Amino acid sequence: xxxGILTRFLAVVAGFAIxxxxxxxxxxxxxxxxxxxxxxxxxxxxxxxxxxxCRTFNSSIVEExxxxxxxxxxxxxxxxxxxxSFPNTxxxxxxxxGVAADxxxxxxxxxxxxxxxxxxxxxxxxxxxxxxxxxxASDSKDSLASLYRGVINLQARxxxxxxxxxxxxxPVESGIGPSQNQxxxxxxTPPVPTSIAFECKYELDSLAAFLEISTNYYEATxxxxxxxxxxxxxTIKTILNTTESLLIGTYxxxxxxxxxxxxxxxxTDSATETLDNNGRGNPVxxxxxxxxxxFRPSDDSTIFQLFIPANMMFSRYLDTTSEIMAQIGDQRNLxxxxxxxxxxxxxxxxxxxxVNHPKFGQIYAFEVDGYGSxxxxxxxxxxxxxxAPFFGYTNTSDPIYQNTRKMILSxxxxxxxxxxxxxxxxxxxQLIFHLAHAGLGLAWPMSSIxxxxxxxxxxxxxxxxHQILSSADGLGLIHExxxxxxxxxxxxxxxxWANGLFGQCLLDLEKRGLxxxxxxxxxxGYGRLFG
Numbered sequence: 001x002x003x004g005i006l007t008r009f010l011a012v013v014a015g016f017a018i019x020x021x022x023x024x025x026x027x028x029x030x031x032x033x034x035x036x037x038x039x040x041x042x043x044x045x046x047x048x049x050x051x052x053x054c055r056t057f058n059s060s061i062v063e064e065x066x067x068x069x070x071x072x073x074x075x076x077x078x079x080x081x082x083x084x085s086f087p088n089t090x091x092x093x094x095x096x097x098g099v100a101a102d103x104x105x106x107x108x109x110x111x112x113x114x115x116x117x118x119x120x121x122x123x124x125x126x127x128x129x130x131x132x133x134x135x136x137a138s139d140s141k142d143s144l145a146s147l148y149r150g151v152i153n154l155q156a157r158x159x160x161x162x163x164x165x166x167x168x169x170x171p172v173e174s175g176i177g178p179s180q181n182q183x184x185x186x187x188x189t190p191p192v193p194t195s196i197a198f199e200c201k202y203e204l205d206s207l208a209a210f211l212e213i214s215t216n217y218y219e220a221t222x223x224x225x226x227x228x229x230x231x232x233x234x235t236i237k238t239i240l241n242t243t244e245s246l247l248i249g250t251y252x253x254x255x256x257x258x259x260x261x262x263x264x265x266x267x268t269d270s271a272t273e274t275l276d277n278n279g280r281g282n283p284v285x286x287x288x289x290x291x292x293x294x295f296r297p298s299d300d301s302t303i304f305q306l307f308i309p310a311n312m313m314f315s316r317y318l319d320t321t322s323e324i325m326a327q328i329g330d331q332r333n334l335x336x337x338x339x340x341x342x343x344x345x346x347x348x349x350x351x352x353x354x355v356n357h358p359k360f361g362q363i364y365a366f367e368v369d370g371y372g373s374x375x376x377x378x379x380x381x382x383x384x385x386x387x388a389p390f391f392g393y394t395n396t397s398d399p400i401y402q403n404t405r406k407m408i409l410s411x412x413x414x415x416x417x418x419x420x421x422x423x424x425x426x427x428x429x430q431l432i433f434h435l436a437h438a439g440l441g442l443a444w445p446m447s448s449i450x451x452x453x454x455x456x457x458x459x460x461x462x463x464x465x466h467q468i469l470s471s472a473d474g475l476g477l478i479h480e481x482x483x484x485x486x487x488x489x490x491x492x493x494x495x496x497w498a499n500g501l502f503g504q505c506l507l508d509l510e511k512r513g514l515x516x517x518x519x520x521x522x523x524x525g526y527g528r529l530f531g
Contacts, residue, residue, distance in 0.1 A: 024054035027092045028115045031477060031494045041077035042523050043469060045476040048084040049091055056094035059144055061134045062087050065507070072510065074519045077469055084476045086503025089127040089496040095119075096174040097141075097150055100157075106230050107141070108157075109150025110170050114494045117179045118198035120167040121158065122297055123497050124151050125209035126382065129216055130500030133507055137221035148217045149226060155210050156235040162192040163207065163242040164262050165200035166299070188279070189263045201301075202262045204246075204293035204310035205383050207239045211317035212391070218324050228328050236325065240338070243314070246293075249286025249370070258286075264294055264301075272300035272428050281305050285370025289348030297381040298427050304367035304375055308353040309383040312393040315345040354400060359412060363404040364388070377415055378408040379427040380444030380481075386425065387450045396454050405454065417443035419484025422471040424448045426481060442481035442491065445471060446498045449478075449505045461509070461517050468502070469522055478502050 031048055038044040052058060066083055073079040093112050100106035111124040128151055131144050138145040158168045170176035181199050192200050218227065227233075245261045252258050265279035275281040275294060284292055284305050291314060293307040322338035325331045355365045355374050364385050367375035378385045386408050389396045396402070407413055408425060417426045417440075425447035428439065448464045455461060471482040473490060478499045480492030509517055 024050060028494050032475065034475070039076045039080035039476075041075060041080075043077040043472065043474060045077050045080040045084070045472065045474065047080070048476045049087065055087075055091045057090040057097075057147065059087075059090055059131075059134075059142075061136075061144065062090060062131065065134060069506070069518075072515060072518050073506065075522050078465065078518070078522060080476060081469060081472065081478075082503055082506050085478055085499035086130065086506075088477070088494075088499035089130060092494065093127060093496045094147070096170060096176060097147075098171075098173050100153070101173050103230070106153050107146055107150040108154045108171055108173065109147050110154060110174055110176070111147075111151055113167075114496045115492065116167075116198075117176070118167045118169065118181075119154070119158075121155055121206040122166070122203070122209045122382075124155065125213040125216075126497050127500055128213060130504045132216050132220055133504075133511070135217070135220040137223055145217070145221055145223070148213065148220075152210070152213055152217060152226075152232070153230055155213070156231045158196075159207065159210060159235050160231060160238055162197050162200065163238050164190065164202040165192055165197040166203050166206045166295070167198040169194075169196060169198055188265070190261070199299075201264065201295040201299055202293070203295045203297060203299070204243065204291055204307060205297045205313055207243060208310060208314040208317055208383070210235065210239065211321045212313070214324065215317050215320040219320075224324070224327055227324055233325070233328070233331065233334075236321065236338070237334070240341070243291045244341070246291050247289070248292075249288075250280070250283035251286065253286070260292075262294060275301055282369060283371070288352050288368075288370040289344045290352060290368075290370070291345065296379055297383060298379050300379070300428055302367055304369040304373055306348075306352065306368045306370060308349060308364055308366060308368065309385055309388065311345050311349055311353070312388055313383040313391050315342045315349070316391060316393045318342040318345075357403070357407060357412075360403045360407045362400050363407055364400060376407070377413055378425055379415060380425045380447040381427065382446070382450065384425070384447075384450070386447065386454065390450055390453045396456075409451070417441055417484040419443070421487045422448065422467040422482055422484050424451065424467070424484075441483055441485070443471075443484045444481045444498075445478050446480075446501060449498070449501050452505050453508060456512070456514065458514065458517050461514065462520055462522075465517070465520075466522050 034046040038046055069082060070079055073082055093114060095112045096110040098108050100108055111119055111127055113120050113123040128148055135144045169178040178195055248258050248260060263279035264275050266274040268274050281294055282304055290306040290311050292305040293302055293310045295301050318338050319342035322335045326335035352368050352370055353365055354362055357363045365374040366377045383391055385404050388394050388401055394401050415426050422443045424443035426442045426444055445468050448468050452461050452464050471487050473487045479490040480495040483489035509515060
């Protein structure tokens with residue numbers, strides 16, 4: 001009885017909030033228009049933030065940070081890009097906040113990726129990470145910590161319901177109806193109702209994202225009690241069961257074909273949207289210690305399912321969450337199991353993921369199959385090989401990483417898009433709602449941002465910052481991808497993850513003692529070093 005009353009009350013509150021925001025402009029359209037005042041630099045960038053009453057979440061500490069950075073970032077265009085980009089997730093993507101119908105203490109945050117009314121596990125964890133340096137322990141419902149808890153709790157619900165899925169529909173408590181994904185597969189096991197999942201591409205990094213956001217919240221707040229509540233431990237067990245089931249090889253020792261827990265086959269004209277071998281993917285050797293991933297963080301299918309960047313990320317955050325698990329009581333055995341599993345994956349990466357390149361020497365492969373096949377490339381989406389130090393698997397002084405980085409930022413990476421506008425990593429053509437939104441010749445500013453995170457060279461950093469500025473097409477936000485020869489050809493004006501990452505990057509420069517770069521002027525342009 002009480003549960004039904006609470007559900008109806010939450011629906012009324014959600015409807016009231018939706019009614020208020022119905023009066024606000026559609027940001028997907030708003031962000032493609034020029035709004036004054038313009039910045040006073042050579043690019044004359046517009047002010048792209050919605051008015052305060054139309055922002056989906058207001059944070060005083062974020063506003064204070066923007067005000068403070070105005071005194072540090074001297075170039076007016078660079079500051080305008082920061083001012084628009086850093087708060088973009090809070091301004092536009094917090095679609096709904098509330099509590100669980102069966103537990104009023106369980107906060108929930110439905111965080112959309114931007115122009116699609118669905119919540120990706122990977123994107124939402126990274127969107128929140130943009131504000132990690134500002135998170136403080138707080139019980140306030142208006143705090144960044146509350147947003148974090150809400151995302152973690154909702155991700156936990158999603159993983160428990162459908163651990164092989166990557167993006168999800170609004171929670172029933174929100175009163176928001178589900179969105180339809182027109183790209184449903186022909187064969188998919190295990191099946192999941194479309195009322196729960198938006199799409200069910202199994203990506204190892206989606207599960208790693210839950211471990212990442214859990215680690216980030218704990219390290220920022222020290223709030224151990226939160227992990228004792230709700231369904232966090234149960235979710236960790238589900239993640240372990242799911243990933244351990246995907247250690248299996250294609251063939252058993254007697255030569256018979258193993259039954260695998262996940263398949264995906266779609267009727268499509270794009271190879272990145274389906275798996276061969278009737279939805280199973282290419283064969284994988286048993287006993288490598290690496291976890292299979294059917295898809296990459298770009299939502300493109302893997303060629304070889306032992307996808308190294310996701311295994312790196314999963315190993316790194318499985319280890320850190322094992323430390324949380326060890327402290328919450330009566331879970332020492334589970335914590336030890338998590339730690340040992342993380343170590344075995346790291347050993348598998350060392351044994352199978354490090355290969356010899358004829359020009360660059362020892363490097364990390366992008367994908368392997370355990371049989372000796374290897375895919376030498378990198379993709380712009382995180383986790384990538386380029387971003388390995390960013391998410392803490394290794395550090396930039398690692399010689400194998402440095403060799404890999406040189407390969408990635410060279411013509412030897414088949415998806416390094418070089419041009420006079422921007423030179424950065426891109427990726428294969430991928431389809432969303434039957435529309436290609438990336439592909440050959442399209443570089444991702446997200447990759448340029450990661451290039452900044454992984455270097456201390458001020459000249460290199462200045463060059464990348466200038467590329468990002470000059471590729472914004474005068475619209476004042478970070479695009480998903482940009483034609484490396486024509487800044488007016490781009491995909492996705494509104495991509496809140498990339499925007500927040502840019503703001504996070506400038507704050508990181510200040511933290512690393514490279515804040516002097518932020519005092520540089522880009523009004524006369526900056527000599528291209530890598531284009």
